Amino acid sequence: MKVVLKNLTKIFPSRNKKDHSEVVAVNNFDFEIPDGKLIGLLGPSGCGKSTTLYMISGLQKPTSGQIFFGDDDVTELSAEKRGIGLVFQNYALYPHMTVKQNIMFPLQNLRGNDKLSKEEILSRTEEAARLVQLDGLLERKPSELSGGQQQRVAIARALVKMPRVLLLDEPLSNLDARLRLQTREEIRRIQRETKITTVFVTHDQEEAMSISDEIVVMKLGVVQQIGAPQDVYDDPTNLFVAKFLGTPPINVFKGRIQGGKVMIGEAAVFDAPGIEDKDVFIGIRPEGFTLEENGPLELNVSGVDVMGRDISVISTHPESLNANVRSIISADQKNEIGSDTVRFSIKPHKIFVFDGETEERIYLQGDQG
Amino acid sequence: MKKIIKSFDHWKAWLYLLPAIVLLLIFTGWPIINTIRIAFLEGYDPMKEVGGETFRIGFQNFEKVVTYKRFLECLKTTMILCFTTVPLSTMLALLIAVCLNSIGPLKRFLQTIFFMPYVTNSIAIGMVFAAMFNIVGNASGITTIQNAGIVNNVLQFLTGNKDFYINWINAGSTYTHNIIVMIIYIVWHALPFKILILLGxxxxxxxxxxxxxxxxxxxxxxxxxxxxxxxxxxxxxxxVITGFIGGFKEYSSIVGIFGDTMGPAGNAKALNTMVGYIYDALAGQAGRASAAALILFGIILVVTLINLWVSKKKVHY
Structure with a gap:
């Protein structure tokens, strides 16, 4: 089931009686989610990603715009008629019911032609439990389960009614680091097995990048960029997206374009032929540095982090917006790092130039797109 | 035992608790012990006790109480009121709380309205209820129904019969009608507290x-x-548990509607309750009053234990 969002907008009226300014939570969101894909809505808190999810679910009504499931316009349809499965951030498992009762609850709601026999309910419940690997825990109460198990119960409860679309709100935020890793693989596996179109919300870029077919980066209600995770990482459209994706984060320098060169301080780090002179921001991915004796960019070394295969050179630069500049190089080159300064050349596809005012990307020759 | 002795070492804590403990012992502890003592003294009379007389110890007071017809009537009335009003008021309160919780505007205003009965004196409310259910005739009895209370007025309007009336609480009214009025009154009076708790x-x-x-x-x-x-x-x-405990101690609501005769005119004590009986007996038969108080305590204890047992199975904490 593909999901189409057309000019979706949500405006929350001001609650403050003195200040009548409205909050535009989602602004003109246009997107077609292909059938059977896993989509990550990504952005910092307050960017409108959860609001978008809740509008798809039907729990919140859009101020304007339309939502289609396949060819059906569901904009006016209430949540229960949309056939969606929703996993809440805190799972919202009914605490007084066992795992089994929780999972079978949506099936017992079916009435009329859809009404299921007791055997069917039971077999589908068991099937859903097996899918999320919960068999054997069916008689437990949610309070007797670990966070990861509770999460899986919530997913089973959302899946058991065979929803047209599965929605997950920050599904991993309540789990510890190890469980998070494991559970996100689990979500990926379940999604592949069921082939249900899935939308999930997260503020963790690593999480979104690792399991999504496509990610949607949002900021203050406005979609910044949509694309496959690697494409967005390799080709960010603006400074926000570049800064939001990647660990360790991108290094940003203040600089300018002068005479067809990208300048950081007095160092001409890169060629930018045919672009008028102006102030810019320069983003360089940590892995975009190459040690070179006569490289254009000189940094003051303040430390080296050894991470096994790689090492991370921590240094400072007067024009850097980050406190530290982090560059990742191969551990073999450890001995080539000077004690005070280090010189780098920059890999062309790892450097991005953004307009100093609009923060939009300035495409250099040889850049994709 | 070792623990208690050890805790005596915390003399400062005991010192702080002392005023409360002393007051509790004097005004709660001793009366309870004394009640138990008196209940087992046959033919107890405080004046005679002061005179140095001793009393035989036995179960006579209990025997007298449980075989006394008036007491059994009190027990019946109390039970009827308890087992009707507690479920009714709980269900109604739940319904109202859910409704109150789901409305947007006027929520606070309505919450206040629903809480009003709680802060109003039950005798005063009783008098208003009595007026509502009244059939105020002239001095010689029920002759002019025009003066009927609002409930009968509404019934006349609904039935379309100007002469229709029900004798709810006046002279000659039946026990059933009296009880219905009491149930309505008690339920209404019990609602605010329950709504408050459930809404919370x-x-x-x-x-x-x-x-x-x-x-x-x-x-x-x-x-x-x-x-x-x-x-x-x-x-x-x-x-439910506090409702039952309160329900078994029902007294002032009946005084509110019927006055301290505890019944309609000409049929005093018809609606007397357990507590009412205890108060009555206290005057001349302190032993029986004490025995009745212990029986009441026993009933409340049993019902509360049953409540707790049921809730252990059904309540999800």
Whole structure:
């Protein structure tokens, strides 16, 4: 089931009686989610990603715009008629019911032609439990389960009614680091097995990048960029997206374009032929540095982090917006790092130039797109 | 024992607790012990005790009480009132609390309105109820129904019969009608506290449970029974248990409507309750009053234990 969002907008009226300014939570969101894909809505808190999810679910009504499931316009349809499965951030498992009762609850709601026999309910419940690997825990109460198990119960409860679309709100935020890793693989596996179109919300870029077919980066209600995770990482459209994706984060320098060169301080780090002179921001991915004796960019070394295969050179630069500049190089080159300064050349596809005012990307020759 | 002795070492803590302990011992502890003592003294009379007389120890007081017809009537009235008003008021309070919780505007205003009976004197409310259910005739009895209370006026309007009336509480009224009035009054008076507790419980229920239920297409009825009620069950158990304890001690509400004759004119004590009996007996038969008080205590204890036992199985904390 593909999901189409057309000019979706949500405006929350001001609650403050003195200040009548409205909050535009989602602004003109246009997107077609292909059938059977896993989509990550990504952005910092307050960017409108959860609001978008809740509008798809039907729990919140859009101020304007339309939502289609396949060819059906569901904009006016209430949540229960949309056939969606929703996993809440805190799972919202009914605490007084066992795992089994929780999972079978949506099936017992079916009435009329859809009404299921007791055997069917039971077999589908068991099937859903097996899918999320919960068999054997069916008689437990949610309070007797670990966070990861509770999460899986919530997913089973959302899946058991065979929803047209599965929605997950920050599904991993309540789990510890190890469980998070494991559970996100689990979500990926379940999604592949069921082939249900899935939308999930997260503020963790690593999480979104690792399991999504496509990610949607949002900021203050406005979609910044949509694309496959690697494409967005390799080709960010603006400074926000570049800064939001990647660990360790991108290094940003203040600089300018002068005479067809990208300048950081007095160092001409890169060629930018045919672009008028102006102030810019320069983003360089940590892995975009190459040690070179006569490289254009000189940094003051303040430390080296050894991470096994790689090492991370921590240094400072007067024009850097980050406190530290982090560059990742191969551990073999450890001995080539000077004690005070280090010189780098920059890999062309790892450097991005953004307009100093609009923060939009300035495409250099040889850049994709 | 070792623990207690050890805790005596914390003399400072005991010192701080001393005023409360002394007061409790004098005004709660001793009366309880004394009640038990008196209940087992046959033919007890405080004046004679001061005179140095001793009394035989035995179960005579209890025997007298449980075979006394008036006492059994009091027991019956108390039981009827208890087992009708507690479930009724709990269900109504739950309904009202759910409604109050789901409305937007006027919520606070209505909450205040519903809480008003709680802060109003029960005797004063009783008098208003008495007026509502009255059939005020002239001095010689029921002759002019025009002067009937509002309840009969409404009944006349509904039946379209100007001469129709029910003798709710006046001279010659039946026990059934009296009890109905009492049930309505007690339920109404019990509502605010229960609504307050249940509304508080409802407001602490995570809204996501309802969103999850809505997404799953749960009907309102099923949401109420399968989600709201279980999640509120600790509060429901609380209001039921306290309701029963209060219900067995019913007294002032009857005084409010019937006055201290505890019954309609010409039929005094018809609606007397256990507590009413204890007060009456206290004057000349302190032994029986004490025995009745112990019986009442026993009944409340048993009912509360049953309540706790049921709630252990049904309540989800």
């Amino acid at each position: 419980g409802l407001q602490s229920v995570n809204k996501q449970y309802y969103e999850a239920a809505k997404v799953d297409g749960t009907s309102r009825f099923r949401t109420f029974w399968r989600i709201t009620v279980p999640l509120l069950s600790p509060m429901i158990a609380y209001v």
